[in-house]
Amino acid sequence: MDSIHIQGGVSLQGRVLIQGSKNAALPILAASLLTKETSCIRNCPRIADVYRMVSLLKSLGCEVAWVDGGIRVNPVCVCGGEMPEEAITGMRSSLCLLGAVLGRCGEVVMEHPGGCVIGERPIDLHIDALKKMGVVFEEEGGRLRATAPGGIHGARICLPIASVGATENILLAAALAKGDTLIQGAAREPEVAALCAYLSECGARIEGAGSDRLCVRGSCGRPLDGAQFCIPADRIVAGTYLFGCIATGGNVLLADAPVDQMEAALRVAVRMGSRWERAREGIYVQSPPRPLLPEKLRTSPHPGFPTDMQSMALAAMTKGKGQCLIEETIFEKRFRVVEPLREMGADIETLNSRKVSVRGVSRLVGRDVEAGELRGGAALVLAGLMAEGVTRVYGVKYIDRGYENICRDLRELGARIVSV
Ligand code: UD1
Numbered sequence: 001m002d003s004i005h006i007q008g009g010v011s012l013q014g015r016v017l018i019q020g021s022k023n024a025a026l027p028i029l030a031a032s033l034l035t036k037e038t039s040c041i042r043n044c045p046r047i048a049d050v051y052r053m054v055s056l057l058k059s060l061g062c063e064v065a066w067v068d069g070g071i072r073v074n075p076v077c078v079c080g081g082e083m084p085e086e087a088i089t090g091m092r093s094s095l096c097l098l099g100a101v102l103g104r105c106g107e108v109v110m111e112h113p114g115g116c117v118i119g120e121r122p123i124d125l126h127i128d129a130l131k132k133m134g135v136v137f138e139e140e141g142g143r144l145r146a147t148a149p150g151g152i153h154g155a156r157i158c159l160p161i162a163s164v165g166a167t168e169n170i171l172l173a174a175a176l177a178k179g180d181t182l183i184q185g186a187a188r189e190p191e192v193a194a195l196c197a198y199l200s201e202c203g204a205r206i207e208g209a210g211s212d213r214l215c216v217r218g219s220c221g222r223p224l225d226g227a228q229f230c231i232p233a234d235r236i237v238a239g240t241y242l243f244g245c246i247a248t249g250g251n252v253l254l255a256d257a258p259v260d261q262m263e264a265a266l267r268v269a270v271r272m273g274s275r276w277e278r279a280r281e282g283i284y285v286q287s288p289p290r291p292l293l294p295e296k297l298r299t300s301p302h303p304g305f306p307t308d309m310q311s312m313a314l315a316a317m318t319k320g321k322g323q324c325l326i327e328e329t330i331f332e333k334r335f336r337v338v339e340p341l342r343e344m345g346a347d348i349e350t351l352n353s354r355k356v357s358v359r360g361v362s363r364l365v366g367r368d369v370e371a372g373e374l375r376g377g378a379a380l381v382l383a384g385l386m387a388e389g390v391t392r393v394y395g396v397k398y399i400d401r402g403y404e405n406i407c408r409d410l411r412e413l414g415a416r417i418v419s420v
Contacts, residue, residue, distance in 0.1 A: 002394075002396040002397070002419065002420070003392045003393060003394045003396060003419075003420050004381060004384075004392070004393040004396055004399070004406070004407060004417060004418070004419050004420070005390060005391070005392050005417070005418050005419075005420055006366070006381065006384030006385060006387075006390065006391045006392075006393070006415065006416065006417045007366075007389075007390055007416035007417075008364075008366055008384055008385055008386055008387040008388060008389065008390075008391060009387075009388060010248065010385065010414050010415055010416055011248040011249045011250045011251075011289075011414075012241070012244050012245050012248045012250030012251075012252050012385070012410070012413040012414060012415060013250055013251050013252070013413060013414045014251075014252065014253070014412060014413045014414060015252070015253040015255055015281075015412070015413075016241055016252065016253070016254060016255065016409050016410075016412050016413055017255045017256055018233040018234055018237055018238045018241075018254055018255060018256045018257050018258075018282070019045040019047075019233070019234050019237055019403075019404045020043035020044055020045045020231035020232070020233060020234060021045070021190075021191060021194070021231055021232050021233060021234040021235065021236075021237075022045055022047055022049055022050065022234060022236075022401075022402050023164070023189075023191040023234075023236070024190070024191040024194040024195070024231050024232055024234075025041065025044045025045060025050055025053075025231045026049060026050070026053050026094070026096060027096040027100075027168045027172070027191070027195045028041055028194065028195055028198045028229065028231065029041060029044070029050070029053050029054070029057060029071065029073065030053070030057075030094075030096045030097050030099075030100040030172065031100055031172055031175075031195060031198055031199055031202070032057075032062070032073040032075055032226075033057070033060070033062070033075045033078060033097075033100045033101065033103070033104045034075075034100060034103050034104055034172065034175050034176055034199075034202070034204075034223060034224050035075060035202050035223055035224045035225060035226045035227075036075075036076065036223035036224070036225070036226075037074075037076075037225055037226030038072055038073065038074040038226045039072070039073050039202070039226040039227050039228070039229065040067070040070050040071070040072050040226075040227075040228045040229070041070050041071045041072075041073065041198075041229050041231060042069050042070035042228070042229065042230045042231065043069065043070065043230050043231040043232075043233075044070055044071045044231055045231075045234065045404050046404050047400065047401060047402055047403065047404055048397070048400045048401045049401050049402065050071075052094065053094060054066075054071065056083065056094055056097060057073060057075075059083070060075075060078050060080075060083070060101065061075075061077040061078040061079055061080075062074060062075045062077070062078055063076075063077070075104070078104060078105070079105070080105060080107075082108075082109045083097065083101070083108065083109065083110040083111075095123065095126065095165055095169070096165065096168050096169055096172060097110070098110065098126065098130070098146065098169055099126075099130070099168065099169035099170065099171070099172030099173040100172045102130065102135060102146055102148060102152060102172075102173050103152065103172050103173050103174075103175060103176045103177070104176070104223075106147065106148045106151065106152070107145070107146065107147040107148070108145075108146045109140065109143055109144070109145045109146075110143060110144055111142075111143055111144070112139075112142065112143065112144050123165075123166075125159060125160070125161060125163045125166040126163075126165065126166045126169045126170075129155075129157045129159070129166055129169070129170045130146065130169065130170070130173055132155040132156075132157055133148075133152050133153060133154070133155045133157075133170075133173055133174070133177060133181065134148050134149075134150055134151060134152050134153045135147070135148050135152065135173070136148070136149060151177075151178055151221070152173055152174075152176070152177040152178070152218075153177055153178045153179050153218075154174060154177050154178065154179030154180040154181040154182075154216070154218050155181055155182075156181075156182045156184075157170060157181065157182065157183050157184070158184045158185055159183065159184065159185035159186060159187075160185065161185075162185055162186060162187040162188065162212065162301050163187060164187040164189050164191065164192060166187075167183060167186045167187040167192050167214070168187075168191075168192060168195055170183050171183070171192075171195060171196065171199065171206070171214065171216060172195075174216035174218055175199055175204045175206075175216060175218065175219065175224065176218060176219050176220075176221055176222070176223065176224070177216075177218035177219075177220075178218055178220050178221070179218050179220075180215060180216065180217050180218065181215070181216045181218065182213070182214070182215050183213070183214040183215075183216075184212070184213055185212055186208075186211070186212050186213065186214045187212075187301060187302070188210060188211065188212055188301065188302050188303065189301070189302040190210075190232065190235065190258065190261040190302065192209075192210075193209045193210040194231070194232055196209035196210075196214070197209065197229070198227065198229045199224070201227035201228075201229055202224035202225050202226065202227045203219075203224045203225045204216065204217075204219070204224055205217035205219075232258055232261075233256040233257055233258050235257070235258050235261040235262050235265075235306070236306065236308045236309060236375070236402070237402070237403060238254050238257035238258065238262060238283070239262065239265045239306070239308075239309040239312060240309070240312050240378050240382070240403075240406075241254055241409065241410075241413070242254060242257075242262075242265060242266075242269060242283070242285055243269075243309070243312035243313055243315065243316040243382060244312075244316075244382050244385060244410065244413070245274070245285045245287050245413075246269055246272050246274050246285075246287045246291050246316045247291070247315060247316035247319065247382050247383075247385060247386050248287075248385050248386060249287050249288060249289040249290065249291075250285075250287055250413065251284075251285070251286050251287070252284075252285050252413060253279060253281060253282060253283070253284050253285075254282045254283045254284075254285065255281045255282040256281070256282050257282040257283045259278055259282070259283050261302075262283070263303060264303060264304055264305040264306070265305065265306070265309055265313075266283070268294065268297060268305060268313060269285065269287075271292070271294040272287075272291040272292055272293070272294065272316070272317075272320065273287065273288040273291055273292040274286060274287040274288070274291070290319065290320055290321055290360070291316060291317065291319075291320035291321070291360075292320060292321050292322055293317050293320045293321065293322035293323055293324040293358065293360055294322075294324055295322075295323075295324060295325065296324065296325045296326075296327070297310070297313060297324055297325070297326045297327070298326075298327040298329060299327070299328050299329050299330055299334075300329055300330075301330070307328060307329075307330035307331055307334060308375050309375075310326065310328055310334055310375075311334060311337045311375045311376045311378070311379035312375065312378060312379045312382055313326070314326055314337065314338075314341070314348075314356070314358060314379060315337070315341060315379040315380070315382040315383045315386075316382060316386075317358045317360060318341055318344075318345075318346035318347075318348070318358060318360065318361065318364060318383065318386070319360060319361060319362070319363070319364055319386045320360035321360050322359075322360055323357060323358065323359045323360070324357070324358050325351075325355065325356075325357050326355065326356050326357075326358060327354060327355050328354050328355075329354065332353050332354055333353075334375075334376070335350065335353070335356055336372045336373065336376055337372070337376035337379050337380065338350060338356060340367070340369035340370065340380055340383075341379075341380075341383055343367050343369060344364045344365055344366070344367050344369065344383055344387055344391070345361060345363060345364045345365050345387075346358070346361065346364060346383070347359040347360075347361050363387075363388055364383060364386050364387040364388070365387055365388050365389060366384065366387040366388060366389035366390045366391040366392075367387075367391060367392075368391075368392045368394065369383075369384075369391065369392070369393055369394070370393075370394045370395045371393055371394065371395030371396070371398045371399060372395060372398070373398050374398045374399060374401050374402045375402075376398075377393065377395055377396070377398045377399040378399060378402075378403065378406065380393045381393055381399070381406060381410070381417070384417075385410070385415055385417075396419065407419045
């Protein structure tokens with residue numbers, strides 16, 4: 001079985017180049033379906049989720065090729081909206097194909113996305129919004145069939161929760177719709193803004209990008225143009241190495257890191273005793289030998305502290321000074337990582353399914369631990385960097401979903417880490 005072996009005790013030093021953003025690349029690749037021309041999407045990360053999206057696009061009839069530094073997609077031959085069996089199950093993010101394929105073909109048949117290891121992940125908001133836009137949903141032998149008998153039309157949609165995926169699906173369905181769509185309560189995550197930027201490059205008319213009020217002027221079925229687009233750097237990967245630096249008392253240059261998207265994480269870094277500055281190349285971080293624990297940390301939608309960085313912050317705190325109450329407000333099962341961290345010697349008390357209290361200890365010990373999901377897996381790797389002796393992290397397939405090569409990156413920063 002694949003595993004990552006880490007000999008702990010080294011403080012991270014040096015420069016690491018941050019890969020392109022997974023959560024931006026996936027909906028943008030899906031959006032390329034809405035065009036009548038070739039798009040070239042540069043800086044796509046070479047990760048399992050992107051490979052999977054590429055094969056889904058191919059199975060829908062697109063010509064897709066990796067070219068120097070990017071992916072070229074030609075969607076001209078797409079004809080039907082039937083997705084292969086494994087399309088949605090296993091990769092939640094391929095859900096954005098729902099809006100894109102509907103926009104392009106007016107119908108889609110796919111597996112029901114179901115739950116996910118980090119908690120219930122319902123799709124009611126996606127479905128309710130698309131229904132308002134003229135889409136009809138039917139269950140068909142366990143599969144979900146969505147059609148738009150009278151075509152997709154614009155609508156006024158008020159999202160009760162600022163869901164990233166639902167906002168993206170609405171944008172994708174709205175771009176070619178008849179009439180205008182107004183999304184109130186839209187997610188403000190930078191990946192949504194990146195999708196708006198790509199669609200606008202392709203000729204879509206979208207107002208309010210980056211805000212919680214988006215207005216899309218539909219093209220009445222006229223396909224968009226192709227575009228050249230560069231995927232921004234991955235703020236969550238940058239955050240992983242930021243907390244790796246904090247965890248090990250390091251000095252790190254996060255090259256290309258999207259500083260403007262990372263304000264909440266950088267505020268936490270300062271509360272943990274680190275100093276950072278905006279360098280010409282990215283973000284330079286300097287951390288004390290042992291981090292200080294802030295009293296509280298609460299996840300919330302952007303621009304708040306991201307749920308995707310919570311596990312790494314928790315790992316970094318295990319060997320700090322003080323006590324912190326961590327509250328997870330987005331996904332209830334993010335604390336699966338608590339158990340393996342405890343096995344390594346962390347002092348973490350579970351208060352309820354959404355709150356833990358972590359007290360810093362002076363040492364962690366290397367153990368064999370199992371990653372149960374992507375970000376929790378990255379957090380265990382950070383714990384391995386801090387621990388005495390050797391830590392072996394299993395469940396590498398989850399980590400590969402979001403990191404091009406976490407071992408290579410951390411080795412560049414001096415860590416003793418190999419993938420076996
Ligand atoms: C995206 C990100 C994920 C990140 C999350 C929150 C991708 C591929 N994934 O996931 O990394 O952790 O945003 O920033 O971009 N909800 C409902 N009904 C719905 C949809 C969502 O109740 O129909 C709830 C969810 O259970 C959750 C909250 O809304 O509590 C936010 O989820 P959402 O923003 O939709 O997350 P994803 O788009 O799945």
